[in-house]
Amino acid sequence: MGDAYHNTEEGILAACQNLQSLLRKSHPGIEISAAAEYYLDEQLTAKLAAQKPLLTFGNRYVLFELNFMVEPLNLHEFIFSLTTSRYVPVLAHPERYLYYQQQPEKLEDLLARGVLFQLNIASATGYYGKAAANLARTLIAEKWVHFAGSDCHNLTHAQVLEDALRTTPVQRLLSLPLLNHTL
Ligand SMILES: [Fe+2]
Known part of the structure; x- marks a missing residue:
């Protein structure tokens, strides 16, 4: 979010390198x-229009x-710009947006436009509310999930995740052919 956080691609990669070199000492192999x-x-959208490279993972x-x-009114245009720049768009936590909770069929349209979905693991257990849990379970049942994400911001989230992993909906999520396994 450009206005609220001033994370640059360079800053993120430098922080990652710092962490990796610390890990090499404390946890070799990670x-x-x-x-x-x-x-x-x-x-x-300005960055994309100027063809500045975005930080990607896996297969672009x-x-x-x-x-x-x-x-957003420009969502479809944005998706088109991404895919025509040979990126693969992955929508973070589709189950958490009010308008998709109200109209899940809109997500089918995004799938047809080439968007993949990353579900938050703890959504399926109700951590982000009932509406998000309902949509998360629908997406799991329809197999409209390509990635499982932790969205882990802090140690509280880490504990929530640990508990979530033992629940049936999350077990179901993790049994899908997720692209996490290909990264
Ligand atoms: Fe997010």
């Missing part, structure tokens, strides 16, 4: 890499998120 969760705003996947309350 390899990490970094990308970004891009918020769809004017700064992002670009993780992006949207306004939680109102579906």
